[in-house]
Amino acid sequence: MTYTTSEMMTVAAARRLKNGSVCFVGIGLPSKAANLARLTSSPDVVLIYESGPIGAKPDVLPLSIGDGELAETADTVVSTSEIFRYWLQGGRVDVGFLGAAQVDRFGNINTTVVGDYHNPKVRLPGAGGAPEIAGSAKEVLIILKQSSRAFVNKLDFMTSVGHGEGGDSRKRLGLPGAGPVGIITDLCIMEPEAGTHEFVVTTLHPGVTREQVIAATGWELRFAENVVVSEEPSEYELSALRDLEARTAAAHGQAPGEA
Amino acid sequence: MAEILSLHDAVKQFVNDGDTVALEGFTHLIPTAAGHEIIRQKKKDLTLVRMTPDLIYDQLIGSGCAKKLIFSWGGNPGVGSLHRLRDAVEKQWPQPLEIEEHSHADLANAYVAGASGLPFAVLRAYAGSDLPKVNPLIKSVTCPFTGEVLAAVPAVRPDVTVIHAQKADRKGNVLLWGILGVQKEAALSAKRCIVTVEEIVDDLKAPMNACVLPTWALSAVCVVPGGAHPSYAHGYYERDNRFYQAWDAIGRDREAFTAWIDEYIHGTRDFSEFQSKLARASEAK
Numbered sequence: 001m002t003y004t005t006s007e008m009m010t011v012a013a014a015r016r017l018k019n020g021s022v023c024f025v026g027i028g029l030p031s032k033a034a035n036l037a038r039l040t041s042s043p044d045v046v047l048i049y050e051s052g053p054i055g056a057k058p059d060v061l062p063l064s065i066g067d068g069e070l071a072e073t074a075d076t077v078v079s080t081s082e083i084f085r086y087w088l089q090g091g092r093v094d095v096g097f098l099g100a101a102q103v104d105r106f107g108n109i110n111t112t113v114v115g116d117y118h119n120p121k122v123r124l125p126g127a128g129g130a131p132e133i134a135g136s137a138k139e140v141l142i143i144l145k146q147s148s149r150a151f152v153n154k155l156d157f158m159t160s161v162g163h164g165e166g167g168d169s170r171k172r173l174g175l176p177g178a179g180p181v182g183i184i185t186d187l188c189i190m191e192p193e194a195g196t197h198e199f200v201v202t203t204l205h206p207g208v209t210r211e212q213v214i215a216a217t218g219w220e221l222r223f224a225e226n227v228v229v230s231e232e233p234s235e236y237e238l239s240a241l242r243d244l245e246a247r248t249a250a251a252h253g254q255a256p257g258e259a
Numbered sequence: 260m261a262e263i264l265s266l267h268d269a270v271k272q273f274v275n276d277g278d279t280v281a282l283e284g285f286t287h288l289i290p291t292a293a294g295h296e297i298i299r300q301k302k303k304d305l306t307l308v309r310m311t312p313d314l315i316y317d318q319l320i321g322s323g324c325a326k327k328l329i330f331s332w333g334g335n336p337g338v339g340s341l342h343r344l345r346d347a348v349e350k351q352w353p354q355p356l357e358i359e360e361h362s363h364a365d366l367a368n369a370y371v372a373g374a375s376g377l378p379f380a381v382l383r384a385y386a387g388s389d390l391p392k393v394n395p396l397i398k399s400v401t402c403p404f405t406g407e408v409l410a411a412v413p414a415v416r417p418d419v420t421v422i423h424a425q426k427a428d429r430k431g432n433v434l435l436w437g438i439l440g441v442q443k444e445a446a447l448s449a450k451r452c453i454v455t456v457e458e459i460v461d462d463l464k465a466p467m468n469a470c471v472l473p474t475w476a477l478s479a480v481c482v483v484p485g486g487a488h489p490s491y492a493h494g495y496y497e498r499d500n501r502f503y504q505a506w507d508a509i510g511r512d513r514e515a516f517t518a519w520i521d522e523y524i525h526g527t528r529d530f531s532e533f534q535s536k537l538a539r540a541s542e543a544k
Contacts, residue, residue, distance in 0.1 A: 027336070050363060051285045051438045063337035063500055066286030066438040068493050080285055080310070080440045081367040089364070089383055108387075112360075117393050123345045125334035128311075131388045132364035161387030173386040174408070252500050 003233050005186040006145075008205045010036055010241060011233040013097075013143045013184040021094040022046040024087075024133050027065045029143045030097035032244075033184075035061060039240045048087060050129040052077045060251040061244065084129070088136050091176065096137030098130055098160070100144050102152050105198050105219045106169070107142060107162025107180035109134065110155040117157055127159050134160035139181045146185035152218040163197035170197075187213050189230070198222070205230045261431030261477035266455060266486075267529065269479035270296045273451045274305075278418040281308040281449065282315060284490060285440025286336055286498075290423040291315050292486035292530035293455055298322045299524055308417055310366045310441060311336075314489065314506050317343040318524070320356060321516050327357040329415070331366045335510075338503050342510040352513065360394055365412050370441045372414035373448025384410040420449035423487045424472075425494060426463060427456045431474035434463045437493030439470055446472055455483040457495050483530050 003011075013033035017023060019042035025034045031049075035058060038045050047056045051066035055075030062070050071077045078087075087093060101124050102110035111130060115121030134140055140162070144150055162180045163169055170179050179197075183190040189203035201213055202224045214221050233241075264272070274280060274297060282290045294315035297305075306327040307316055313335060319325055321343030333344050347356035361369070368380035381400060391397040391410075400411040422442045424435035433454050435442065446452045454472065459482050465471050474480070485492075489502035509519045527533040 051287070051440060053438070063503075064286040064498065065336065066440070067498065068287070068437060068491055071287075071437045071493065077438060079443065080363070081371050081444055084364040084367050085371070085382075112389075117389075120349060123340075123348045125340070126330065126332045126360060127362040127388075127390060128332035129363040131362045131390065132382075132384050135386060136383065158387065158389040164387050169387070175386050176383070 001233075001235050001238050003238055005205065007233055007238060007241060008230065009143065009145070009184060009186040011237045012189060012205065012230055013141065014237070015041060016141055016182055016184065017042050017045055017095060017097070020044045022048065022092060023095045023097055024048045024050070024093045024129075024137055026098045026130070027062065029099050032061055033143055034097055035244060036237070036241050039244060040237055048083065048093065050080060050083055052080055052083055054078060054087065059247060061248040063252055084132060088132060091136070093133070093137045094139070096133035096140045096177070098133060098140060098142050100142055100150070102150055102155050103142060103144065103162075103183060104152055104155050106164060106166050107140070107183060107192065107199055108155055108158050108164065109142070109160040109162060110157045112157040112159045114156050130160040134162065134179070135175045135177060137177050139178045142180055142183045144183075144185060146187045146213065146216040148216055148218045151216065163192060166197045167195070187216060191224070193224070200224045201227060203228050203230050206232050261454070261474045261480045263429075263431060263459070264479045264481055266292060266296050266481040266483055269453045269481050270300055273453055273478050274302055274419050276302055277304045279306040279308060279416075281415070281417040281420045281445050283309055283420060283422055283440060283442050283445040284487070285311055285438055286313075287438040287440065287490060288423040288435065288442065288487050288492055289313065289315060289490035290421045290455055290486065291488055291490065292483040293421045293423070293453060294319055295524050295530060295533060298324060298520065308415055310363055312341065312344065314341075314503065314510075317341040317506070317510050318520065320344055320347050321353065321510070322520055322524075323353045325356060326354070327359065329359045329361070331361045331363045335503055335507060337500065338507050342507070343516060346513070359396065360390060361397070361412065362390065365397070365410065366415065367441055367444070369412050369415040370444035370448050373416045374444045377414055379411050379413050381409050381411055415448055417445070417449040419451045419453065420445045421453045421455070422446055423455045423492070425457050425492055427454065427459050427480045428463050429459060429461065431477060431480040432463060433472040433474075433477065433480060434465045435470050435472075443470055443472065447476065451478040452476070453479045453481065455481045455486040457484050457486070457492055458482065485534055486530060488534070
């Protein structure tokens with residue numbers, strides 16, 4: 001089966017979510033990948049959304065973080081304050097699954113502004129739940145499309161900390177979680193190098209060259225000693241993803257590609 | 260005891276120029292009708308608080324009702340930017356807007372502190388983030404028992420909170436269910452609280468442990484069917500995703516926005532007239 005680079009990204013991200021893990025899900029790409037995991041390799045993954053649903057099993061992808069579908073399919077729905085206080089800060093989240101507008105070589109995230117904070121070129125939506133998800137989840141996965149505008153040498157604003165300045169930054173900051181363990185893009189997978197915690201390419205998606213990835217990265221990108229190639233999406237994964245997108249598009253009155 | 264009032268009278272009586280106002284709702288039960296009424300009555304110099312400002316805050320900001328916004332995520336969910344918010348922050352139109360920015364965990368805790376009668380909230384947050392550099396109200400406190408350094412943020416205590424709920428009984432007791440966000444905390448942290456509801460019934464038939472706000476904790480209850488549109492009211496109507504998409508084009512352009520506010524808000528007497536006008540316009544398309 002032929003597939004798109006976006007589909008490869010979503011499938012690769014879904015594969016990283018272990019069955020039975022408790023995952024705090026951001027809206028958009030993280031939500032799509034987490035639900036694909038639930039529908040394929042990890043049926044017992046527990047999805048928590050910041051609006052309050054715990055154990056959500058949506059049949060169609062939510063457009064907003066608080067769609068009724070999430071509440072109706074959840075094991076329980078609690079208040080947003082309880083989500084952040086008991087479930088996240090209480091240490092019950094295994095994986096925080098985040099998107100980003102900008103990310104740097106240490107997996108730090110900007111979702112606040114492009115340009116100067118007080119005189120921004122682009123005002124982005126802001127922090128949302130990300131700073132504390134990035135701090136308190138036992139580990140973090142980041143999913144976004146790769147481009148030199150998004151993968152920057154220096155963030156315009158540090159909204160949510162990944163590995164800070166690298167090395168033992170997180171330990172010095174007293175952050176409880178291990179921080180980002182993978183950045184999954186439409187070109188590759190990056191993982192933090194032992195010791196420095198700088199993200200290096202460990203996996204290339206099929207057909208992607210090193211030059212392509214370098215061109216789409218704003219810092220001097222390094223590659224792991226042994227770079228492997230992702231397994232292509234299986235027919236099973238692709239049809240689960242496409243069915244999910246088609247159901248979502250039909251439910252929200254969109255064209256199939258929009259979901 | 261909550262008075263059962265028209266929305267017009269409730270906003271007139273309980274929302275003053277210069278107030279700190281929280282119209283809460285986490286993508287569900289967003290008090291749109293109340294936001295429109297605040298614009299219609301041309302309230303000004305408001306400090307708006309909300310974790311997730313969306314279309315109604317875009318409308319309030321673009322209409323010049325707000326001098327300050329306290330928030331943690333401002334966007335058009337599933338669509339993109341709030342263009343009126345961006346225009347106010349990036350180009351000071353129609354007037355400068357001061358922003359005080361937090362994270363969700365922070366504001367959620369700050370509402371809990373407000374409802375609990377505490378001056379500040381404590382949470383494990385912000386280590387390594389730039390947000391404390393641009394928001395001097397984010398401070399730290401050292402745990403007297405373990406020595407751990409934690410974030411300390413001021414409690415949120417609005418002059419008025421406005422929320423939308425599914426139903427009230429004739430005494431003004433309110434029942435809400437589904438995604439609750441921080442509505443209960445926002446209601447109980449405020450000096451005054453207005454609740455708009457889909458309907459008033461004889462008996463709430465609330466299950467034990469349901470989210471019920473007792474009438475004696477509220478200021479006013481107003482019946483406004485459909486008052487959360489274009490968001491949804493669980494059990495009553497679905498989210499109008501097309502309106503969120505349509506808002507992008509309206510909000511993007513100052514003239515289109517002003518014309519829309521003049522036509523649909525200032526050009527209507529109340530929310531029910533607004534709904535009829537909107538329905539006629541969408542049928543004509």
